[in-house]
Amino acid sequence: MADTVGWGTAQARFVLATTILGSGMAMLDSTIVNVALPRIGVELGASVSGLQWILDGYLLALASLILVAGSLGDRYGRRRVFTFGVIWFGAASLLCGLAPTTELLVAARVLQGVGGALLTPGSLAILQSAFAREDRARAIGAWSGLTGVAAAVGPLLGGLLVQAWSWRLAFLVNLPVAVLCVWLARRHVPESRDEQVTGHPNIGESVLGALGLAGVTAALVEAPGRGLDALVVAAGVTGVAALVAFVVVQRRGRDPLVPPVLFRNRTFVLANALTFLMYAALGGVLVLMVLQLQVSLGYPPTLAGLAGLPITVIMLLASARSGRLAQKVGPRAQLVIGPVVVGVGMLLLRGAEPGASYLTGVLPGVTVFGAGLALVVAPVTATVLAAAPDRFAGVASGVNNAVARTGSLVAVAVLPAVAGLTGSAYTDPAALTAGWQTALLVCAVASAAGGLLALGTDNGVLSPSQPAPPHSCPVDGPPAHRAAR
Template identity: 55%
Template structure:
């Protein structure tokens, strides 16, 4: 690491009070963002009833957050390198805290959607900052255990999110799933303010790609609106939205080819492995986002489960990731990523098929087998996916490649959540009608199965060994230093 990338005053001792406080600040901050993402799905039905929201409006409660996060996470990472990682992380935490308060105070669906869009901006600012601060603040020998602690806490946050969300919804008001973020964010801000040293990359040059960033926002925003309102919007408005989407996407590609410092360097996609891994990410994480949304609502609306119980249904996913991800990574090191990234999505697809039958009076025995199989497939593919993405590019692009893959994962979830309800015939108040929702739920799970199998097919054909020389020097080190979307949110 270049001297210019070191924090002012040298590295922190991870075992010193300040070093421990800094690690606590970044792990707790990341955990809050992950916790918020997993809590909201559990509360959607209650939010809809409380605010008299329609299904498309509830889709925007989820999708608005993902839209901001997916659109701005790459910009936020570059911003931290330029003006200071500590500064951007603190701004992100304060932004997220204020937006959470606005979410808690929302009086109608429009206010909540707007607050969620703002909250996603805060999440985008803080998400890349956590690992960047660890990387810059600790000596090379202390980074791996620090990242391990960060990853463990992130996994725990994902695991307890549905349980906490369900307990809050069942015992108090849904508003507390957002209000609880305020004191937690204040604690993180205080810890980071005192302990985190400032760092930046003094060698970073060139202007921000503001044009590319704006085109990404327009592309995702227009397509998300069109997918979400497909069943209700006038035909002329839908046509206009798709025209805007196509024009913005085409302009983004042309701009990215000509810009001196593009938001997404298209030359990275010249690697067949990098392209295939990201295409697989788009499909698999799209299916993951939709499965967790539809299963939670189906269990509450049709099966009569409480919010707490339905939140617990997804616990096998996090447990499997915590216990098996390292073994999956070791397997990929031995046999390459192609097999686990092909078999994993197919196994996930088997799990979704097993959950198609969830309906009235379904108990734990009707949910657990499918969810466990789905979790095992996900654990098999996530670590090899991260390794494949990072090994496909030169070491100097490892951080950028990780950011692109994270953005693709969030985009997949965003588009699936926006598109599937309308595609399976759900709209209006169908989320509160057991008969209507069950019909749509079953078609949605079959659609997710198709996405997952498609991801496996892409991996099989796209991850064939390339007939080239040895991998770029440092590729293995890059895999250890950077993390892809290893904790689904």
């Protein structure tokens, strides 16, 4: 591995800029599309199910392949896989921008998700391997804050692009960003890989995981409209069977895609459980909020995007500081308090209903929402990576990203039905508002529950001075890490 990069150097700034551009592009795309959904639905004649697949096609490919993508980076070079992912993502974005039908747009979104899977874990793995240990939490804090800004600014940018010309610009805007990101990566990012790994990644395990998520997602999305017909039941049964097989293979295989040793660390498990619940809640709220603002409150796309500006500002100002605070005093308090604050913000957003003003119905909720995100995003990411051995940086990042995307995937698949939104109900302000308020309550409970789980995490996991435990594992196993507590 190349020498580590010190914080404050020119190379450190370039490494950060590259990873932020890459992951920020993927993050931006996941939120910018939300604002474009009403216009896409009108132009392409999409139903609620069609809109769900436009979102879930991307999330499905991302969540399914992100684990093997992290492993590919560890084996073949983190910079190399990251760069290839950026190129793939840019090409798929072009296809999305040219898609003439809902079906072709969904197919292009699946391809875009493949590119996102290749580049997303690479961003964090590059930071984890490139920066000195004492600077990693700070670097991840800066990365979290600025990529979080990309996610938050997505609705605003999406609104501007949709009103300027078409929803297609929401995809085409990725092309110049991808070109710049590839140029920076090739010039300034050091290559790194896990020198201990041998052989080839097990693609069969990835296929099982992808089949499992695809089957379960298809059943959840289509069941409200189709009922429990033969296709829905077959998809659900196939998906569950594939996921069970995936878990069995992981536990018994000699070279598993996800080393079971990672899950012997309680902090790693709890931090990922928190990630799942919080990102499920977050994904559900962000998708429905732009619909609620445009359909029920009559906001044009630009103002619907601008409504979330406080989240952008708070994330920009506070996330890096949040990462440094977690490094200094330990992450547990922020992991507990942050999701609860996010849940409170969601409850306040129940006031965003027809007739409400922005100052009373929207602003209090998004402000509290943003404060909670700033508290928790950087610390939970740093905690997951610190709880895993350094040699598994790519895999650990892949697991955490897969968990986050699966949370969003499940929320987009399940939440509309839970909230009573099927068919074309999203075009009816009264039905949408009732569903919006129900969804917010469900998401607030899920987020707060994630905070309670964090009570069991190790508060010293980010300490650079913690001694490494002895290597007590079998000679052909992975090196031991901090014991689970």
